[in-house]
Amino acid sequence: MITTEFDAMLTGSDGPVNGVVKRLPNGAYHFISIDDTLHITIAKDEEGNWKRIDGTEPYFSGWADELAEQISKS
Numbered sequence: 001m002i003t004t005e006f007d008a009m010l011t012g013s014d015g016p017v018n019g020v021v022k023r024l025p026n027g028a029y030h031f032i033s034i035d036d037t038l039h040i041t042i043a044k045d046e047e048g049n050w051k052r053i054d055g056t057e058p059y060f061s062g063w064a065d066e067l068a069e070q071i072s073k074s
Contacts, residue, residue, distance in 0.1 A: 006074045010038070010063050021071065028053060029071055031063075042067055 004023035008031060009016045019033040028043035040055035042064050050068035052059065 004074070006070075008067065008070045010040075010060075010066050012038075012060075021067065021074070029067065031067055040064070040067060 004021075006021055007018070008021045009018050010031065010033075011017070017033050017038055019031050019038065021029050021031050023029055024041075026043070028041050031038070031040045031042075033039075038056055040059070040063055041053050042050050043053050045051050050064050050071075052064045
């Protein structure tokens, strides 16, 4: 069951990538771009740091941090 959903934007190589973030029951968050070409799932590791655990390629390493920042503001 999804408990949280909000609009988000990531910085892509050709400009902003708009999408929706959903909080998953296991505490992870899943971003899906509006055009469905980009999927990223992040979760906190044992030390409390956000890490990418799944998603499409190519992947920009800064996206996990960008997404985590937006999650903390939601």
